[in-house]
Amino acid sequence: DAKTTQPPSMDCAEGRAANLPCNHSTISGNEYVYWYRQIHSQGPQYIIHGLKNNETNEMASLIITEDRKSSTLILPHATLRDTAVYYCIVSPARNEAQKLVFGQGTRLTINP
Amino acid sequence: DAGITQSPRYKITETGRQVTLMCHQTWSHSYMFWYRQDLGHGLRLIYYSAAADITDKGEVPDGYVVSRSKTENFPLTLESATRSQTSVYFCASGPRRDGETQYFGPGTRLLVL
Numbered sequence: 001d002a003k004t005t006q007p008p009s010m011d012c013a014e015g016r017a018a019n020l021p022c023n024h025s026t027i028s029g030n031e032y033v034y035w036y037r038q039i040h041s042q043g044p045q046y047i048i049h050g051l052k053n054n055e056t057n058e059m060a061s062l063i064i065t066e067d068r069k070s071s072t073l074i075l076p077h078a079t080l081r082d083t084a085v086y087y088c089i090v091s092p093a094r095n096e097a098q099k100l101v102f103g104q105g106t107r108l109t110i111n112p
Numbered sequence: 113d114a115g116i117t118q119s120p121r122y123k124i125t126e127t128g129r130q131v132t133l134m135c136h137q138t139w140s141h142s143y144m145f146w147y148r149q150d151l152g153h154g155l156r157l158i159y160y161s162a163a164a165d166i167t168d169k170g171e172v173p174d175g176y177v178v179s180r181s182k183t184e185n186f187p188l189t190l191e192s193a194t195r196s197q198t199s200v201y202f203c204a205s206g207p208r209r210d211g212e213t214q215y216f217g218p219g220t221r222l223l224v225l
Contacts, residue, residue, distance in 0.1 A: 034213065043202050043216030044155065099145075099170065100214060102155035 022088030118217040135203030142208035144186035
């Protein structure tokens with residue numbers, strides 16, 4: 001399974017776009033990129049996922065490079081409630097256990 | 113209410129005692145998972161289940177037992193609790209489809225004295 005590399009921490013001003021990078025240079029062709037976040041003392045929360053194309057939902061946008069070796073999660077207008085640890089996970093798309101391997105993630109702090 | 117719930121939310125026990133953590137989901141998801149989260153280790157998979165009566169080990173299964181007699185329930189039992197099992201335990205569920213997500217419960221904070 002592919003591994004991911006994320007910066008350990010980032011800061012962003014409230015109201016600005018938060019761009020969280022993730023490297024996954026060994027990703028296989030059928031592996032998805034998932035993003036989850038964990039707000040302090042809560043369970044992880046799904047944000048978005050993608051395979052090849054860029055994706056957008058009500059929470060965020062996911063930009064995947066053409067070679068799929070890296071991706072960026074974009075929170076378009078960060079709020080204080082977006083302060084959390086963000087996990088980039090690559091997971092095989094086989095029809096079996098969707099085991100997620102969580103790394104250390106990026107601790108995003110939104111500053112007022 | 114629909115969703116995934118865990119009980120108890122907080123538990124204090126003593127070394128050697130048996131403890132069972134409960135997990136219940138109302139979505140009829142095929143997959144269910146147990147993770148533990150410790151400082152310095154992040155989230156680690158303990159056990160998972162692809163369907164009722166089907167379970168398999170994750171990364172750190174030693175000292176834990178699971179069962180899945182019903183699709184909606186996935187209890188985790190610590191047969192003889194040890195201090196190293198002090199942790200926050202998260203249950204999750206997910207549908208049996210490629211590219212689908214997992215939905216996590218609120219967690220159980222377990223302290224073993």
